Amino acid sequence: MALRIHSFFHQQSATLCYLVWCEHSKHCLLIDAPADFDMPSGELSFSTANEIIAYIKQHKLSLQWLLETHAHADHITASSYIKQQLQHAHPCKLGTGEGIVHVQAHFSKLYNIDMPCNGEPFEQLFADKAQFQLGEFTVDVIATPGHTPDSVCYHINGNVFVGDTFFMPDSGTARCDFPGGSAAELYDSLQRILSLPDDTVLWMCHDYQPDGRALAYKTTVKEQREQNEHLKGDKQSFIAIRESRDATLAVPKLLHPSIQLNIRAGQYPLKSDDKQHYLAIPLTVLL
Template identity: 50%
Template sequence: MPLLVASFFHPDSHTFSYVVHDPATRQAAVIDPVLDYDPDTDVLGGGPLQPLLAYVRQHALDVRWLLETHAHADHVSAGRWLKAQWPHAMLAMGRGIVEVQKTFAPRYALDVPTDGSQFDRLFADGERFALGTLEAEVIAVPGHTSDSVAYRIGDAVFTGDSLFMPDGGTARCDFPGGDPALLYRSIQRLLALPDATRVFICHDYGPGGREVANETTIGEQRARNIHLHAGVSEAEFVATRQARDATLAEPTLMHASVKANLQGGPEP
């Protein structure tokens, strides 16, 4: 039976979070959960979690995994908040978080461990784990950040910020640890998946005024991605990405987000 996917949109940060589950066992994973954050008052809110929690209760799901695709710079993660809700769930992300912690903890004068010990599981590239009867695979996709991973579960892949919808292109690479050439090579790994693979993205901004969207396919990405469709060379992509990144402002919540997300989000 195919993986069942429920999406939850946070309009303030244009972020999609997911609850995915194996229909045979009802074992579930939550991917990239979000908290509200007001930078003016430094107040956090769990409002975005309420429909997610209601969905889990409604379907009597057993949440086994809290999966982060990377340490986000544009929203505050709810990973540790949900870990308090479901203590048996494993808070996990890629091993690259150690490099990110070592880069950013000194920048923000944070007295925190830089060995990834805030997480229950650090995944290596290619590592596999079970979600009920379904097999999940971790695909390292550095380039946007050095800790970025995608999760392939059944016939679906969750790409984090590496790929947007085809008319949105790809993620910026101008943060510390970012590298457009590396992102190009990472995305080639994703584009090598079967055409019918469902692709679920983390952010959408409704280019051209269209409705926000979050699901596409590998075939559509290969055919129509505005930055990296079939035939685009690495040099062409790097030039396009660098030109685009030079026009982008720093994310409004970058400093608060990175400080929290280095550790899986703030304490509840």
């Protein structure tokens, strides 16, 4: 029995997406699949998603789950697109953390979106410590709020897909200044991950390659505990470091389109009377 993991790197958003499968059953899941978006033109495309689809077909895998670690603010999810493309051959379901209902409630008001805030169109909302099967393997869901209230990690056979919690040790941890974010909650979430065995492999959702170093996408609990630059002190020290850094960070470039689509699992807004899809950008007017 073997678990296989293949990563895809999305250069535009520095996002790492993971295809994970049980070698015996060929059942697979996909975590944090990105779409491509050009802000000046409003062009949405799917080159990375199509690469993933081709890989699934080439290796004769059966896609069971399209999972999100949270509603991302820096890239648009391709989950609904992939589900649509594979729906006739694959029984895949959309899944995310149950906190998505709070994220939907907040941002549907901000963007004036008429939508149910009950988790739809996600088909499975995972509570903390939920479990499900991937072939011969059990997947454990770990709720990790702090970056966002809906953040979860997926623990599979000694591997944790950490979403926006940890970055590589030289990059620290994820920001906590989004609505519902909390540096104190993130610290507690990080400690849950650090309580796992030392050799547990942690798979990053992003790598920004500081100082131009080579791409890195996995580390271990032991390495994070010993080397993470934001975790060299106690909880109060972490909160101070995290909140101070967050105060200097710019708004993600794709914040508005990403959130509006991602709270709907990547489904497009309804077309207007002129048969066109539109997204909103709230104005902050400084006089």
